[in-house]
Structure formats: structure tokens, C-alpha cells
Amino acid sequence: MSDTWGLKLADPLFEKLTVIGCGLIGSSLLRVARRNNLARQLVAADVSPAVCVRVRELGLADHATSDLAVAVAGADLVILCVPVGANESVGRTIGPALAPGTIVSDVGSVKGAVVAALSPHMPAGVHLIPAHPVAGTEHSGPDAGFATLFLNRWCILTPPVDADESAVKKLSDFWTAAGSNVETMTSEHHDLVLAITSHVPHLIAYNIVGTAADLEVVTQSEVIKFSAGGFRDFTRIAASDPTMWRDVFLNNKDAVLEILGRFTEDLSALQRMIRWGDGDGLFTLFTRTRNIRRSIIESGQETAAPDFGRHQSDPQ
Ligand code: NAP
Numbered sequence: 537m538s539d540t541w542g543l544k545l546a547d548p549l550f551e552k553l554t555v556i557g558c559g560l561i562g563s564s565l566l567r568v569a570r571r572n573n574l575a576r577q578l579v580a581a582d583v584s585p586a587v588c589v590r591v592r593e594l595g596l597a598d599h600a601t602s603d604l605a606v607a608v609a610g611a612d613l614v615i616l617c618v619p620v621g622a623n624e625s626v627g628r629t630i631g632p633a634l635a636p637g638t639i640v641s642d643v644g645s646v647k648g649a650v651v652a653a654l655s656p657h658m659p660a661g662v663h664l665i666p667a668h669p670v671a672g673t674e675h676s677g678p679d680a681g682f683a684t685l686f687l688n689r690w691c692i693l694t695p696p697v698d699a700d701e702s703a704v705k706k707l708s709d710f711w712t713a714a715g716s717n718v719e720t721m722t723s724e725h726h727d728l729v730l731a732i733t734s735h736v737p738h739l740i741a742y743n744i745v746g747t748a749a750d751l752e753v754v755t756q757s758e759v760i761k762f763s764a765g766g767f768r769d770f771t772r773i774a775a776s777d778p779t780m781w782r783d784v785f786l787n788n789k790d791a792v793l794e795i796l797g798r799f800t801e802d803l804s805a806l807q808r809m810i811r812w813g814d815g816d817g818l819f820t821l822f823t824r825t826r827n828i829r830r831s832i833i834e835s836g837q838e839t840a841a842p843d844f845g846r847h848q849s850d851p852q
Pocket of ligand 1: 556557558559560561562581582583584587617618619620622625626643644645646668669670671672673674675676677678777780
């Protein structure tokens with residue numbers, strides 16, 4: 537593999553890329569945009585002056601500012617990388633400063649709520665094309681990002697039905713050049729798919745780690761000492777950013793509650809199998825689930841390594 541995975545562009549796709557929110561995802565985008573020559577000029581914007589200082593120290597952008605409206609002036613691509621619940625206020629701030637023809641996108645883990653939050657603030661002629669890179673780690677902030685975060689991961693675009701085709705193609709080319717595989721679907725379908733593949737699994741991890749912390753008959757030191765029995769993998773997920781995940785659950789309420797209802801029913805069925813000694817039922821289910829894991833490994837979305845290959849990157 538070449539230094540830039542063969543994806544370095546001879547001519548940048550965009551003249552000026554503005555990334556708003558320079559945490560894990562935003563700083564990773566700036567890194568890969570620089571590395572693969574995706575935009576001629578890179579501007580970073582974050583409400584936090586401390587984050588802007590750090591972005592300058594790390595040399596992630598040509599310019600870093602806390603003034604979001606100034607940051608988007610003259611940009612032909614603006615990507616919002618803020619917690620889902622912050623999109624509305626960012627949209628309100630930048631809306632009047634956006635030039636016609638600009639593509640505005642985001643990276644939020646929820647799509648329906650982000651579209652509803654941003655749409656009213658987009659002036660005529662601005663193309664709102666939401667996106668979600670299904671790639672991440674449990675770490676936050678500008679130091680946590682890395683240029684290969686999106687490599688071989690899916691990026692889901694959820695363009696509105698009347699979206700400008702050339703703008704969708706350009707954004708798709710951008711993510712492809714960042715190393716991602718691009719898929720397109722509606723925001724409603726995205727939110728349901730992610731509820732089962734990401735959101736409910738995170739809720740289960742938060743819950744089981746919380747339950748263990750509250751147990752009185754098993755000490756905390758025993759939980760930590762014997763965590764390799766399976767608990768340890770839940771703790772990694774349960775260490776994910778509290779702000780980000782609070783916003784995910786508040787903004788994908790319907791889909792999460794729908795999947796949680798199904799999950800609770802299936803859990804009750806398992807409970808019954810254990811109570812009535814239905815070994816065949818348990819064995820059949822565990823065989824089916826083992827096959828699902830094998831399919832995920834075969835599709836390249838996971839490794840069979842004992843540490844799950846999670847030295848730095850993990851899809852969420
Ligand atoms: P992060 O590391 O916490 O970064 C978010 C950044 O946005 C922080 O620097 C934060 O500043 C800044 N910010 C917050 N409110 C803002 C506002 N109103 N205006 C400008 N900047 C603001 O979070 P992240 O993990 O990169 O997540 C960002 C987005 O990516 C979320 O929507 C999340 O759903 C999505 N996503 C995350 C993952 C993942 O695994 N982490 C994966 C895929 C998609 P402060 O720190 O000062 O608040």
C-alpha cells in the first residue's frame with residue numbers, strides 16, 4: 537500500500553473545506569483531507585478556543601477560528617462534525633454566511649433529526665447532503681483523530697429526494713478519496729439500521745457496566761479482576777463520549793425504542809429457555825449468532841484477532 541493508499545488527488549475536489557467541530561471525527565477529516573489533497577484550503581472551526589489552539593499546534597488546518605460564520609465564508613464544502621444536538625445552533629449561525637452552490641454536510645450518527653435541525657437554516661442554492669461515516673473510536677478531541685480512520689469503512693449518504701445529483705456525486709467522491717466505501721439510503725432507513733447495529737449495542741454496554749457498578753454481592757475489584765470473561769469488551773464501548781451518546785439517544789428515539797422493544801422480547805425468550813432448560817434452543821441461537829460474526833469478519837468489517845484488531849480504529 538502506498539503512503540496515501542493510492543488515493544492522493546492530483547487536483548483537489550474542493551477549493552475551501554471548512555470543518556466545524558474539531559474532535560475525533562473533524563480532526564480525522566482534516567488529517568485525511570490534507571494527506572490526500574482533497575481541498576486546496578482547510579479551515580477549522582470550533583466553539584472551544586482551546587480546541588482551536590490545539591488544532592493550530594497540530595498544524596491540522598490553514599486557519600482555525602471560533603467564529604463559525606467567518607469560517608464558512610467562501611467555502612465550497614462545509615462539514616459539521618459537532619454532537620448531534622449542536623447542529624441546530626451551528627446551522628442558525630452559519631446559514632446567513634453560506635454562499636449559493638456550497639455543499640453542507642455533517643457526520644452525525646443520527647440523520648432524520650439532523651436534517652430537521654439544519655434544513656430551515658439553509659439558504660436557497662445551498663446543497664444539504666447529510667452523511668455518516670461508520671467509523672470511530674471511544675476517544676474524543678483533536679488529538680484522538682487519525683488520517684486512516686475512514687479507510688475501508690462505510691460512509692452512508694442520506695441525500696433528500698430532490699438533491700442536486702452533481703453535488704451528491706462530488707460529496708461521494710470526497711468520501712471515496714478519504715478511503716471510505718460509500719452507500720446511499722434514506723435518513724429514516726439509516727436511523728433504523730444504526731439503531732440495531734450501533735445505538736442499542738451501546739445502550740446495552742452502558743447498562744451492563746452500570747449494573748455491574750451497582751452490584752452489592754460482587755465487589756468492584758472482582759469485576760475489574762475477572763473482566764476478561766466478556767465484560768471488558770463492554771467497558772470499551774461504555775467508555776464512549778457521554779455528550780455524543782446522550783444526543784444520539786435523544787435524537788433517534790423512535791428507532792431505538794422500536795429495536796429495544798424487539799430486543800426485550802427476545803431477551804425474555806432467552807430467559808425462558810434458561811429457566812426451562814431448553815439447551816437445544818440456546819444452542820441453535822448461539823450457532824446462528826456465531827455465523828453472523830463470521831460474516832462480519834469475511835466482509836472485512838472486523839478481524840479475527842484476539843484483541844479484535846482494535847489498536848486504534850473501531851467502527852461505531
Ligand atoms: P468530539 O471528539 O467530542 O468532537 C466534537 C467537537 O465539536 C468538540 O471539539 C466540541 O467542542 C465541538 N463542538 C461542540 N459543540 C459545538 C458547536 N456548537 N459549534 C462548534 N463546535 C462544537 O466528538 P466526535 O466523536 O468527533 O463526534 C462528532 C460527531 O461525529 C457527532 O455528531 C457524532 O455523532 C459523529 N460520529 C462520531 C463517531 C465516533 O465514534 N465518535 C462515529 C461516527 C460519527 P467541546 O469539546 O468544547 O464541546
